[in-house]
Amino acid sequence: MEQVFDPESELTTADGAVAAEPTSHLVFRLARRALLVGLILSLLFHFVGLLISSRVFYGIGGTASAGPDEPPGLALMRGPELSDLMAGSIEISTPSSGDLASELREMSPEQPLDVPRDPSLAQTENLESGALSGAGNVSANEAMGDGLGLGGGGGGASFFGVEATGSRFVFIVDVSGSMSVGGKIDALRAQLVRSIQNLVETSTFAVFTFSDDATPLGNARDWSQAIEERKRWARRCIAGLNPRGGTIPINAFRAAFKLRPRPDAIYFMTDGEFDASVADEIARMNSPRIPIHCIAFMSRESELQMRRIATQSRGTYTFISGARP
Incomplete structure (x- = not known):
């Protein structure tokens, strides 16, 4: 009859006493439990992170504007827009002093x-x-x-x-x-x-x-x-x-x-x-x-x-x- 090794089963001696668990079996069990705990913690961490991100960037409740009786909300920029602003790629056009002088000359009698x-x-x-x-x-x-x-x-x-x-x-x-x-x-x-x-x-x-x-x-x-x-x-x-x-x-x-x-x-x-x-x-x-x-x-x-x-x-x-x- 074929015997199947079960690392979780206890080892007993011939007189029925529990034998000491081999070290390799103990390490295997502890590693598997640690992996399971780590996976659960990782999923929980990512879920919390996604929840916070959705509140900040997209809002909760499917609407982007305040109601008629609500105060105006905080306007937030998405990542690319904020990067452009920080990099100085959004420009404000103002006429130069030479352009203003030219316009004044045209308007002056x-x-x-x-x-x-x-x-x-x-x-x-x-x-x-x-x-x-x-x-x-x-x-x-x-x-x-x-x-x-x-x-x-x-x-x-x-x-x-x-x-x-x-x-x-x-x-x-x-x-x-x-x-x-x-x-x-x-x-x-x-x-x-x-x-x-x-x-x-x-x-x-x-x-x-x-x-x-x-x-x-x-x-x-x-x-x-x-x-x-x-x-x-x-x-x-x-x-x-x-x-x-x-x-x-x-x-x-x-x-x-x-x-x-x-x-x-x-x-x-x-x-x-x-x-x-x-x-x-x-x-x-x-x-x-x-x-x-x-x-x-x-x-x-x-x-x-x-x-x-x-x-x-x-x-x-x-x-x-x-x-x-």
Whole structure:
């Protein structure tokens, strides 16, 4: 009969006593038990490690965002993203100082354009300039109007000796009843004709007269090109201007601000006093800002309001003490 060796079975002697276990058998049993314990500990360690990893990187419960009433959670990066950040591979693009300087140069308006004063006007006008400099040049950035810049080849304008640069000019002039005395209406006609006549052909102009209401010159509510034909038309219309009524300029400004493209500069001339609210309403309408060159003609009644309008629009104020055609 074949005998099978069982290392776990006890060895007995012939008289039934338990014999001492051989050393090799004892080592084998201890090694097997140690291997089993080590395997269990290894599985437990890896399970705990996986559980912790799943909490940190993936969250528990199958959702990655907080509920509507929960505070925002901590944003964590995965291993590759964190490595990229630590290695400096995520860049933040900022413009260099050279790029900023180039952009500023492109955005900045051109330097002021010098327009020579008409020498004939310097001889005929008796100007008493106010604190805002009555006849100074207007820089190009003040005359750009609606972001369109100066028109093609604009040569500037001069009215009662007050100069402006640009190519689109509006004249808002007083024809109220008080303009009928002291030769004022004749001086206005002469200066208006001269101003329009001296415009270059690439310029455009519009004239609005005001008394109790505003009236566009010759009923022309849009821009007129400064060609010879339109200059002759303007001279005929200006010759027919007659003073009447009161001094209400606001409707003329409303018509001027509706023009498209917007004016590069506005001339505003009056010999009388007008409502104090006009300056505030003009300031509200004047955006983007157009320089308004205010001319007080032989009367300081409107000086305070005229100075306000000039200051708010970055224009000029001029007082004219005498009328000469």
